[in-house]
Amino acid sequence: MSHITLFSKQRLSAAILTFGIAFLSPVNADTYDGDRDTNNRFHGKGTYTYLSGGSYDGKWVHGQKSGQGKRTWADGTVYEGEWENNTAQGKGIKTYNNGSQYSGHFINGERAKQGTMKWRNGEIYTGQWKNDQPNGEGTKTFTNGATYTGQFIMGEQSGEGKYIYADSNYYQGAWKNNAPQGLGTLTFVSGDKYKGNFSNGHPSGFGEFFYANGDRYTGQWKNGKRTGKGRIKYQAGGSYEGYFNQGKKSGYGILLTALGDEFVGPFKNDMAHGKGTCKIHNRKSDCEYKFGQKITPATIQVAAASKPATPIATPATVSVISAVISTTPVVEAKSAFKKTIKKDIEKLSKSYSLADIPRKTSNVLFNHDFKLDLMSLPEQAVWKKRSALFSDTVRIESKHGAVKIVIQLSNYRGPGVYTIDDSDVSVTYKGSTAYQASEIKPSTITVKSDDNQWISGTFDLALFNDKQTAPPSKAAHSINNGVFRLSKDTQSGYRNW
Known part of the structure; x- marks a missing residue:
């Protein structure tokens, strides 16, 4: 005989109340309406509505958002595009609640690879992205009509670039x-x-x-x-x-x-x-x-x-x-x-220091007593290194119009002070050697730093032209208070060494 439990009126009322709460509880939780797999997981097409506001309407794969889908947040932000493992992954469009919009690639929910961002104020950026920020090459157009095309680092214009102002400067x-x-x-x-x-x-x-x-x-x-x-x-x-x-x-x-x-x-x-x-x-x-x-x-x-x-x-x-x-x-x-x-x-002019040359900028500055015009920015200022077993050879070149200055260190062992021989310095004018280091007065170069890509330091050169028929006082010249910060020349070889 089956066991029958009789409920009193009070117990029956409590049971009915409990059943009612259990029946109504789904209304106070997230809800899903759509296809499921054999394990009752969301699979196929379906809509998930969040209790806190917002929803996802799109493809599901075994309980995860994957494929094409549209996600709406409670604040009004909307993403529509590709999903993978519950995250925006691939191509998509994200419209922010302030009216700004991004169209392009996403990785792990962040803007990445290539895309276009249109801000509410009218600014537009098209280019490379990384870590949810403009990173790499891109073009940004400003509200006043100016444009910047070049490199970006973490959302900022950094590296090499061209800025065209609204007035065309x-x-x-x-x-x-x-x-x-x-x-x-x-x-x-x-x-x-x-x-x-x-x-x-x-x-x-x-x-x-x-x-x-x-x-x-x-x-x-x-x-x-x-x-x-x-x-x-x-x-x-x-x-x-x-x-x-x-x-x-x-x-x-x-x-x-x-x-x-x-x-x-x-x-x-x-x-x-x-x-x-x-x-x-x-x-x-x-x-x-x-x-x-x-x-x-x-x-x-x-x-x-x-x-x-x-x-x-x-x-x-x-x-x-x-x-x-x-x-x-x-x-x-x-x-x-x-x-x-x-x-x-x-x-008064002997005041140059390495602080006068910004970091990551190739340049050479110095004072001199030549009649040649050497004050202009060098057309070329580079350094080269040729490695050997016991020591290296470093060559510094600075070209100023028809004048070229070459300093060579044949026994280079890293940063330090070096005395330069006469054959290791040349000042050429229109391809002909005009001056070399003096044998009487020493020429020196001090290498302050060398990271194998950039080199910096100071130099003082005492020069003499032993082929000149003029008096010795006119055959001797100097390049002093020189400073240099140079990037290595990786394009040209050493055929002229």
Whole structure:
């Protein structure tokens, strides 16, 4: 006989209540409506609705989201595309709740490989992705019409790239943390061009500015303005060589007019100001200027009558690049450009250090007493290494127009101080050897660092031309206070060694 349990009225009511709660509980949980496999797992096509909000509608494989599917989150974010093992994997489109949208590849739910991101503010990036950030090569278009094409690191413009401003000016060169950093070229639609080093987006360190009118400035920069030692050569004739501050002539300098007349002395606020020396027709006399006006009798009046330097407007998106418009002296005719640097300037000019060359930038800076024009940025500055059993051979090359400087260390054993033999240094002009290291006065090179890709250090060269018929004082020259930071040349061989 079966066992029958009789419920009292109270017990029966409690049982009914418990059954009701159990029956209603699925309403307070996630729900699934769709196909299942033989083990009752979600398999095929189905819709999963989350209690917290949002849903997934698409393909399932044995309990996991796999295949094509659409996931909607409670905050309004939507992803539609390929899935694998419950994660967005493959091609898809993700629309964010703020209106931004990404279309491209996903890996483990993150943007990866290749894709396009359109932000709500109108900016667009198309290119490579890694770790959910722009990484690699890509192009970003800004809301003001500017574009950047180049390398990205963790979402920032870093590496080599080209930025075209809305006004069609453009910068091409090295970048770091969304700003020009290192060696680059800034070209203006006006025809002006700056080529040199940048720091935090500004021309800083050593660089050249080529003005549309033919003027040319070569020298030091700081925060986008000519500051430090430099030289302006004017297209119409004449030049200024000396010191600048905030874009204006300031400090000791030499002003040469197109007629060959000269003022040597102090400058202030872009004008001759103070006691100095005037020269006309090779006749010198003491003279004094006050804000460009001569106040003492002399045979010549030389003053830097020029327009105030006008800063170039900074583009809106990358508000870090600036330059200056040249100042032009009153000139009447062309004449030879004076390249002899006065002894006072030579003493003051020995100020180069490795800090003047940004890291990861190949460059060579130095002072010299040649009449050859060696102040411009080198067209080529590289180093090479040839390995041997007991020691290596290192070759440093720096090309400046028709002039090429070569330093070779035949017994190289890593960072340290080396004395250079006469046969290991050559200065060639138009392919012909003009100078070698002096046998009387030593030449030295100090290698500060060498990671087998980049090398840096300092050098001082005493040079002599034993084939020159001129007096020894004119046959001897020097390249001093030199600093270098160079990347290894991996393209060319050693046929000329």
